[in-house]
Amino acid sequence: MLSAVPAASVQRIIICDNGSTDRSASLANEAREAGLPVEVVFEPRRGYGSACLAGLAHLRRTGPPEVVVFLDGDFSDHPEELPLLVAPIAEGRADLVIGSRKLGSAEPGAMLPQARFGNALAVFLIRVLTGFRYTDLGPFRAIRWDALEALAMEDPDYGWTCEMQMKAIGAGLRIVEVPVSYRRRVGVSKITGTLAGTLFAGVKILTWVFRHAKAARSGLDR
Numbered sequence: 001m002l003s004a005v006p007a008a009s010v011q012r013i014i015i016c017d018n019g020s021t022d023r024s025a026s027l028a029n030e031a032r033e034a035g036l037p038v039e040v041v042f043e044p045r046r047g048y049g050s051a052c053l054a055g056l057a058h059l060r061r062t063g064p065p066e067v068v069v070f071l072d073g074d075f076s077d078h079p080e081e082l083p084l085l086v087a088p089i090a091e092g093r094a095d096l097v098i099g100s101r102k103l104g105s106a107e108p109g110a111m112l113p114q115a116r117f118g119n120a121l122a123v124f125l126i127r128v129l130t131g132f133r134y135t136d137l138g139p140f141r142a143i144r145w146d147a148l149e150a151l152a153m154e155d156p157d158y159g160w161t162c163e164m165q166m167k168a169i170g171a172g173l174r175i176v177e178v179p180v181s182y183r184r185r186v187g188v189s190k191i192t193g194t195l196a197g198t199l200f201a202g203v204k205i206l207t208w209v210f211r212h213a214k215a216a217r218s219g220l221d222r
Helices: 024-033 048-062 079-090 113-130 145-151 160-170 195-211 213-221
Strands: 013-017 038-042 067-070 096-100 141-144 175-179
Touching: 013 024, 013 048, 024 038, 038 048, 048 067, 048 160, 067 079, 067 145, 079 096, 079 141, 079 175, 096 160, 113 160, 113 195, 113 213, 141 145, 141 160, 145 160, 160 175, 160 195, 160 213, 195 213
Parallel strands: 013 038, 096 175
Antiparallel strands: 067 141, 096 141
16 A cells, blocks of 8 residues: 555655554554655554544644545555545645545445445435535545644544544535545455444444534535
């Protein structure tokens, strides 16, 4: 994944290790020694959102960038498409850009049936309850730092992506989706790869949808 990140498009690469058992931190450090601008952050609390929050706290302490791009470490997304997500922000057309797997192309088997169903249900409910049309809750996304800070992100696990998208509507951010490619991940997903993970993720996502539906409608009315 690190070798595929377009070096000319990034200044810093923050890797958060929150309990991995596959040498993630040591491999990231090796990449840094090879010349990549990699910084490793450790977070003892498990959870997708916890890792993201730890990475953002590190940036806050050490000097935040203008734009943050979120990229999973399982190589399911295509890092070389990162400039596509940053472009609408650089051009002044967007505050938040979501990489949409629905608008792009997904390798057969890249998204399991339960993931497709859950994603479709979530964006359907968001459209019904708020009037805003998303096509995906994809994790590959870019956002202006000041806009991200204003959202006051808090979810420590599976609700992170939905929380950001719901709060972004309520905050009146300019939101754009761009097509991205998607392939089968390396390893087994802790979310869609298990029944418990799938159910828990579904509950968290729906909770964020319903919790922020009213605020999101107000944001669209502004």
